[in-house]
Amino acid sequence: MNIAISVKEQALIDAAEKLQPELEQRSGEIDKLRQLPQDLADKLAQLGFYRLVVPENLGGLGVSPEAFCKICETLAMANGSTGWCVFIGATSQYLFGALPTTQLETMLQNPNVITSGVFADMGTALFEEQHGQPGYRINGHWRWGSGCRNAEWISGGVHEVSADGQRITDGEPLTRIFFKPEEIDIHDNWHVSGLRGSGSSDYIADNVWVSADRLSGNVEDTLQAAQPIYQFPKFSLLGIPIGAICLGMARASVEEVIRVSKEKTPQGSRRTLALRPSLHIDLAEADTALNAAKALFYQTIQQGWHAAQSAPGSLQERRAMRTSTVHAVNVSIQVIDKMYSVMGGTSVFETSCLQQHFRDVHVASQHMMVGEPIMELAGRVMLGLDDEAFGL
Template sequence: MTSTRTEPGHVRAPETGLAAEEAVARARAIASGLVERQAETEQRTYYAPDVHDQLVNAGLYRLLVPRRYGGYELGADTFARVCTALARGCPSTGWMYLFGAAHALVVGTLFEERAQRELFATGDFICPATVAPAGSATRVDGGWVVNGTWRYCSGSPYATHFLGHTMVHRDGDPEPTPLMFVLPRESWRLEDDWGGQLGLRGSGSHGITAVEAHVPDHLTRTGLLPQTDPTKGTPGRALHTNPEYGGGPLSFMLLELGILAVGMAQGALDAYDELMRARTTSFWPIVPRTEDPDYQFRYGEAAGMIAAAEAAVLDAVRQWRDLSARGPAAITRERELRLALIGRETVRLCWRAVESQLFPTAGSSSVRAGERVERVWRDMSMLHSHAGLGTFLSSMANRELAQAHFFADQA
């Protein structure tokens, strides 16, 4: 990996007035060229510089950036469809793009005007984030000095910023408390520690290291991102006319996993479609797979699961948007968890379609290393190791939802 290409490319700023449907169409056009480049993306460990430039020129890094700071502010539903389209062409590219671009919504929601004006000044905003506290921070006049390494920072190779967490001791408090902070690109270095995993090898999920990095107070917040309580209002709700900048960070962050799973599964179904058209059955009578009742059943079963998953997650995004519009008090922890769990069920449907219908019947030659079905299977297997899915949504969220439902009045 060369240091010159891990920084944002110098390309023209996108035109003004991008419409939602045009943004999705551009994502689909880019995705069509990603399928044949998945192997090189895995080898590089992140998508190519020219793909990054395509995303810049298409305006896709500005979808969630507020209009007042040069963004398109096209909303969560448009962003979801763009991410699904990219993941359909290349799961690693979709993953890397989403987790780089999504946190414009977090910054636009949680930070005050001074911070937003400064952070969004770069135009294209690419900000990987981690929620597990790591490293350390020392209090200095007007801010903090941060040191440490944060792993699994998906979207980091072309990032303009990084959002992380650490634990700090504040004056008079014997117990440490979480500190959320944002660092610009010049304040940290990218580690060469990604690519040997089972899947998502091209997702740019590298570690980030900060050494004596100064972060001013206005680029910090107390608390952990997943524990943010939007019911009292947010700086973004007051600053922007769009209520999505007052929405629930936890639920949208976990719906993102379902958004990506749908795109991955759609890509596997595309590959299975091609195999059905190109190959015959293995047992008598030897006929094209498209004419075989068993292959027809498998295709239809998987297609139905994936379509149901897409409908579920897109409706959950709509519910998230509508809940944001109802006002801060409507965004309770219970409602956030219910939406987040739709993301979990979306992943489960997509995984069942790939793991139980497509992968076993695609044929051994179609699941060799580097084949599209094999890659999607690996990438979706890797998705299950994400702590948000494998730990929080699989067990903790169930209990927390029940507690919020039955004991909310006692809080």
């Protein structure tokens, strides 16, 4: 049984669609800045896009993973970097459910707070009191900090260590620290081929002391754990927006070829490109492949969300979502590459969205959540060789 998109969720998807003309018009500006313009990030925040997956009782909009992905997909049709920043910003608020109330209240003084973060455990936390207040001395270097230059709070994965630097495994684990931007050093190193506007710079914390309430534990260990979004597999939620973003860029590429091929007459020909039989075949094959990948992708998400209404995601549900996401990314790459190729020299100009989607999709595909090891793990699960793959 599928859970239908609600009226509220459809309104958010429609709001993303209304942004498409502006995003298309400002794509060059976004790339040149190598981050989202702050006014655009603020507009996304006011629409609620950074708090999509946060439960309503924690100040969020509480949308389903399917609706979340459709919003990212819709934004990415116009600009992949924008969809990417919403993906990272929204999932960085996932652990609001595990934050101490004092810190959450501080952050939500701005209901439309912009956040970013790196989930990977790249930092250490050493317990240290200051003036009788419990806290932690944080050191770390986080890479791929998408959206960090727009954010009011920036998070990073950490683990607790002892005074001699040894990892502490006893007791409740620490998972994430929330920084103010002025507490860390954001490096200007995001000089890349694709997703240029995502602002995915490295950032470093050098002996930064923070109060203990700035750190979250595992949301699975809190009173919020029974909420469906926290029953939904965590690492699936962190991966599926990548598939959605790639699907959006691929669909936009097909639509671009349909539009431009009716206007373009190739050199040495008297007929428009749209009259070539080979293009007819290429378009039909691309459309079919894309529709099939998208159908499987959303089907597995719907099944996972239905199950999450009453129980944590199962191993098979996790496997299905992760593999359908990888499949969606791979099919999107194939479609975009083909559309880029059939348009010839037109594709290389900045006036064509094809060159941007071509660059962006190949950078998106390098994310570890959609890497080749996912399929290897999936095969191990299918063979009964691994019953703990893909996390929770």
